[in-house]
Amino acid sequence: MLEVADLVTAYGKIEALRGVSLSVAPGSITCLLGPNGAGKTTLMMTATGLLKPRRGSIRFAGEELAGRAPHDIVARGIALVPENRLVFPTMTVTDNLAAGAYQRRDNVAIAQDVERMFARFPRLKERAQQQAGTLSGGEQQMLAVARALMSRPKLLLMDEPSLGLAPLVVEEIFSIVTELNRDGTTIFLVEQNAHMALQVAHHFYLMEQGRVTFSGTPGQVAEDEVIRRAYLGSAKA
Amino acid sequence: MLIDLVQNTLDGLMLGSSYALLALGFTLIFGVLRRANLSYGPAIMVGAYAATWVHLQFHAGFLALAAVTVLGAVATGVYVERLCFAPYAGGRRRTPEAAAIASMVGSFALWMQLEEAATLVLPRHLYSFPSFYGGPPLALGPLTVRVEYFAMLACAVAAAFGLHRLLTRTRFGLGVRAVIDNADAARLAGVNVPRVFLLVFALASALGGLAGYLIIAAHEQVTPMLGMWSTLKGLIAMMLGGLGSLPGAVVGALALGLMEAHSQWLAGPQYRDLVAYFVLFALLALRPAGLWSLLRSRSAGPA
Numbered sequence: 081m082l083e084v085a086d087l088v089t090a091y092g093k094i095e096a097l098r099g100v101s102l103s104v105a106p107g108s109i110t111c112l113l114g115p116n117g118a119g120k121t122t123l124m125m126t127a128t129g130l131l132k133p134r135r136g137s138i139r140f141a142g143e144e145l146a147g148r149a150p151h152d153i154v155a156r157g158i159a160l161v162p163e164n165r166l167v168f169p170t171m172t173v174t175d176n177l178a179a180g181a182y183q184r185r186d187n188v189a190i191a192q193d194v195e196r197m198f199a200r201f202p203r204l205k206e207r208a209q210q211q212a213g214t215l216s217g218g219e220q221q222m223l224a225v226a227r228a229l230m231s232r233p234k235l236l237l238m239d240e241p242s243l244g245l246a247p248l249v250v251e252e253i254f255s256i257v258t259e260l261n262r263d264g265t266t267i268f269l270v271e272q273n274a275h276m277a278l279q280v281a282h283h284f285y286l287m288e289q290g291r292v293t294f295s296g297t298p299g300q301v302a303e304d305e306v307i308r309r310a311y312l313g314s315a316k317a
Numbered sequence: 318m319l320i321d322l323v324q325n326t327l328d329g330l331m332l333g334s335s336y337a338l339l340a341l342g343f344t345l346i347f348g349v350l351r352r353a354n355l356s357y358g359p360a361i362m363v364g365a366y367a368a369t370w371v372h373l374q375f376h377a378g379f380l381a382l383a384a385v386t387v388l389g390a391v392a393t394g395v396y397v398e399r400l401c402f403a404p405y406a407g408g409r410r411r412t413p414e415a416a417a418i419a420s421m422v423g424s425f426a427l428w429m430q431l432e433e434a435a436t437l438v439l440p441r442h443l444y445s446f447p448s449f450y451g452g453p454p455l456a457l458g459p460l461t462v463r464v465e466y467f468a469m470l471a472c473a474v475a476a477a478f479g480l481h482r483l484l485t486r487t488r489f490g491l492g493v494r495a496v497i498d499n500a501d502a503a504r505l506a507g508v509n510v511p512r513v514f515l516l517v518f519a520l521a522s523a524l525g526g527l528a529g530y531l532i533i534a535a536h537e538q539v540t541p542m543l544g545m546w547s548t549l550k551g552l553i554a555m556m557l558g559g560l561g562s563l564p565g566a567v568v569g570a571l572a573l574g575l576m577e578a579h580s581q582w583l584a585g586p587q588y589r590d591l592v593a594y595f596v597l598f599a600l601l602a603l604r605p606a607g608l609w610s611l612l613r614s615r616s617a618g619p620a
Binding site: 130159228 | 499504506507
């Protein structure tokens, strides 16, 4: 579904991605592990068009995304739940959801989707007319996920959705990830919480210093001595 | 004495409402791009010069002159955006501060260019411009109201109301608010941000052009100084109200109009601008968030 080949993205002279190649299979949950500064967020921002790659290609459903504008990529069916959520703080929860559907014109279906989001995230319904900036971290994360879903993505990218959230909220986020995937959304997530990721993801990549250094199944991750020590603590999974 | 006070307050509010139109346009650009557009006033001046030229050539009616002023300002505003803002606005930047400075300096350069161009076409220092109303002022008991000023008030109220509807009820308005809140998040939500920038420039310039027409028709004259004058009034009203807040811009503009009207009466016309600058200075020193924040925290009451 998503094919990344030899992707290079740079900030000036510093290459944050130094030839990344990976692929996300349709219908899967694919997880990207890696230390801070490995280039995971840069990859997400390049895939969504916020950053322009210097070389290489990103193909989605057979079409080249490199060089396209973010709104065009959203229209093609990719949505990102960004790192640190980035909700619209002075807009109401309802308007945040409406903004997520900005590329769509089917107003009736949009209104129905807002109701579906409220059914799935009851906390958001309670806070429908509240400014998003006044929500708790967990609620903002739910809103960021719901906003991304409002574009009806075929591929949902999530950048560290569990960052800074309480364990119960993290559980909730991951159960939503599983649920969305069961309903047919392909998911590509960056995650530091490898314990949680191991329970849901079908395939893993490890990125270090701008390169993919490992690719494997959950079983292979659990058996890999180095990854286990770095991401799962010393205990055997 | 009391009559004078009321009359001055009335005059100040009407003068302030023309500033409100200027400030709404200026603030819209600042709120969306987080950048000051120094060519905002000069674009209005170009519209005014285009209308003056049309007036001299064809003696066109007031609706045509108003339309030419607005269209001239919009065309120039778009030209400024393409040249000074669009190239520095795309995507994530390594050095956003440098891009902001490039935009501002670029808009200063275009200000000079536009002023030179206008005075090449119409080289006299001052041109007379027709009012849209030839009759006497309206009398409200002992008070008088110039029809031109009353039109400013009516247009400002209509524009503020229309802008509010546009921002809160339309898809475009949703996109504008999203960009104001967080441009990157807006991109990720699917908002075509460069397009929003362009349309906001066009809209802001249209508001400015409308203000420009009303002002030159009320003053019945056009000079090249209109450019700097419009930028300054818009900028001061925005800063009085609080950077980037649209309701704040209206409050700041009305306050500026009131201050000017009263200080002119109390101290004479030569002190009018001095008082406005002094109040701006005092406010920035004591309450940098502007008048709007003062009103809001007051009405919010104890937390």
